[in-house]
Amino acid sequence: MSLAELICPAGTPAALRTAVDAGADAVYCGFQDATNARNFPGLNFTPDELAEAVTYAHARGTKVLLALNTYPPAGKVDLWRHAADTGARLGVDAFIVADMGVADYIARTYPGIRLHLSVQAAASSPEAIRYYCENFGVKRVVLPRILTIPEIRQLRREIPCEIETFIFGNHGLMVEGRCSLTNYLTGQSTNMDGVCSPASDVEYVRDADGSMSSQLAGFTIDRFGVDEKAGYPTICKGRYAAPHRPEGYYAFEEPISLNLSRLLPELIEAGVHAFKIEGRQRSKSYVRGVVRAFRAAVDDIKAGREANIADLIALTEGQKQTQGAFETKKWR
Amino acid sequence: MAVNTMTKLTLGPIAYHWSADARRDFYARIADEAPVDEVYLGEVICSKRAPFHEADLPATIERLERAGKTVILSTLAEVMLKRERKATEDLAAMDTPEIEVNNAAGLYARGKRPHRIGPFMNAYNDATIAWMAGQGATHVCLPAEMPAPAIAAAAQAAVALGLGVEVQVFGRASLAVSARCYHARAHGRTKDNCQFVCEEDPDGMPLRTRDDRPILRVNGIQTLSESYVDLLPEAARLIADGVTHLRLMPQAVDMVAVAQVFRDALDGRVPTGEADARLATLSGHAGLSNGFYHGTAGYRRISAAAPA
Known part of the structure; x- marks a missing residue:
């Protein structure tokens, strides 16, 4: 059985502590600038806040993943390099990257820190994933939300790295990293x-x-x-x-949330290593509710018990939810 | 504008599902009449469409090469299914003609053999371009949404590495791709059961806002800009900044005439203002836009500074 790590959103220092306390195995966050894909007003971390967050999380056995998952335009690459330098200095456990130039810089400069391939890199085939693994030493791929479970099971056999899938939150329709x-x-x-x-x-x-x-x-x-x-x-x-x-x-999709709580056992069986909860822009109470519910669900499944996830439905956007592509090809 | 006879004009791959007949006629005219130097062929958007025109490829390549055009085969932008992986591998295995890679799966299959980087590869910056050049890239087409200062910085880096640098200067901009087919969805179908309804819209299916303003175009799994990108007034600056190739994307308008307008302007035969007015006429109902280049909303049309 895979580890079934729970990867939780931390849009603010308070949300980070909330996620850690609610049972996250890892939290992901970003700096207050263009270096991450949730560059929204009022969100994200200063370097000082990240330093405190890393201390808080590590003291409780939770990993901190730093999202550097946007694409620097030429002339501004230094902002991303400096962000990586800061993250390395503060002791983050992994960088989540999409741009090849950024990946190359981190792989060469900080070979001891794990690289995760962001969903923003849109790697959806074994060949594309292997490209990043072989060239940059990527240890984990965050899969686009477009594959069915049988396809994930097959993919797992063909790639040398761990798989992380989104299980809950905003349901992106376009290929991430290719949307203008x-x-x-x-x-x-x-x-x-x-x-x-x-x-x-x-x-x-x-x-x-x-x-x-x-x-x-x-x-x-x-x-x-x-x-x-x-x-x-x-x-x-x-x-x-x-x-x-x-x-x-x-024309594209209705406002609807992804909720794969019913599919967790199958995803674990298919070889998914880590489950990602979307929502760095969401409130502390949302984070608390979702992380607690999924913590209990994953623990139940690991212990061979039936998971109860009814509470999660109330938290979904517009009260509507979908299993998206994970359940059936007809989604396409 | 200053005379730029060395600048190459290219014709990008057809994004839409044009019938095999329409494609044959189109490329015959391009071969005979269009002053473009290089032509990209191949299905980039939907792997289901490829069987309709694949058989014609060798004849089209030969026809274009006989007319003195350089031919490049472009790979799929999205690679997920077995047939998409196979198509990408097959193209990557070819020695001639050149290939343009649009997905990391293609980079993996191509290894260090020479190739071009397509606009879907997200070559936004000097670090990425340097990495790609080290892996065998000889040419890079920049993403359509890049603003002028980033284009200049990227072009400078690419030229220093000996790479060709290409920017789309005409036609709808690709704004998004998806695993879901929105053409099929509009007709109550799924991608597997699409019955190739996208063929009904040779210039994309128009979407309008609920207060009736044109906004986007749907092309199968792809979403495009409603407006045609037009960087003819900006061409002189692009070239001064190091761009070596200007890309025209095929639309359902007279593309031979579009190419002629650009060539005439580049060669200094027609003043920029007059050439741009001709382009507006040729583009018919489609609005023209250059917002991305000017660092503002892509749909906007910003008046150029005094033409060089």
Whole structure:
């Protein structure tokens, strides 16, 4: 059986302590700049805060993984190198990377620190994963949320590194690390700036008929009736009209959360080493609830007991959830 | 603009599901009439489409090469299924023509033999380009969303390593790819059961916001910009910054005429302003944009400074 480590989000120092106390095996976090893919206002760590966080986590047997998982534009690579230097100095347990230049720098400069391949690298075949393992010594790949469990089981046999999969939280639809939708509408790049449908560009506009438009940078991403709850204008979760769908429809995906709690035993059996919970942007109480529930579930499964995960459903976005690609190819 | 006769014009791979007939006609005209130096062929977006036009590839390559064009075969942007892995391996094994790699699986299969880096490879910076050059890359096409200062810095690094540097200057920008087919979804189908409905939209399926503003285009698993990128007014600066190849992405417009407009402007035969006005006419209803280059929202069109 795999270790079934629980990898938990730490958007702030308080969330980090919460996740550690709730039973995380590892937490992942980033600095307050473009070097990570959750570069949102009010989130992330100063170097001093990270130093304290590493001390707090290590004292309780929890690992700290530092996300350096964006793509530096030419001319700014030093920001990523310095972030890696700082992380190494503070004793993080692994770097989560996507860019080959960043991976190469860390592999050469800090050969003793583990490299994990971010989902932002979009490595979804044995060959792509082996490329990163053989060239940069990557020890673990975070898989894109596009594979079925039989495909993961097969993949496990063909790669020399550990597998981490997302099990809960935001359900990304586009291949991570290959999406410029936000930059197209707002001028801020997911890959280069770590920004996705930024709150600073969001506006909710009440229309004359009482309906509500949720807008991003002036584009109406969705419109809601008087009785509907207006959702956040994430571009890939919006409703649009197409020639065959003049009424408007979720062209990519509806606002829905990934929840693989029912599939945990199968994922463990398929050889998944680590389960990742998405949500560095979420509140402390959310982190506490989710981490506690999954801690109990994983412990139950390891002990051969039936896992109870009913509480998790209440925490999901819009109260709707999916098993996404993990359950069936029909998702595609 | 200053005369830039050395700058190469390239034609990127067709992103859409054009029929085999449409492709044959298209490349015959390109071979005979279009002033492009290099042509990228192959299915980059959806592995299900490849069987429709694969058989024509050898004849198309020969036709284009006879016309003096350099031909490069591009690999898939997304590689997950067995047939996608096999297609990537098969291309990577070829000695001629050149290949352009769009997925790390292709880099793995190619090893250190010479290859080009495609726009899906995320070569955003000098460190990554230097790494890739050390692994056999001879040429790099930068991501479409890069702003001018980063393009200049990346180009400088690439040129110093002896690499060709390419930037898309015309056509819809690729904004995202997915494992899910959004063409199939729009028609209530799944990817496995798509019945190739994407063939109905040779310039992508338009999405409009619920207040009726054009926003994006769907092409199977790919999402594209509604507007066509147009960097003709910026071409002189791109070239001054070290860019050696300018890429035109095939759209359902007169691409021979588009290529001619760019060549005329590069060779100094037609003033930039006049050339750009012609491009706007040729692009029909599609808006033109250059926001990414100018470091702002990609859909925007920023007026150029006084043309060089």
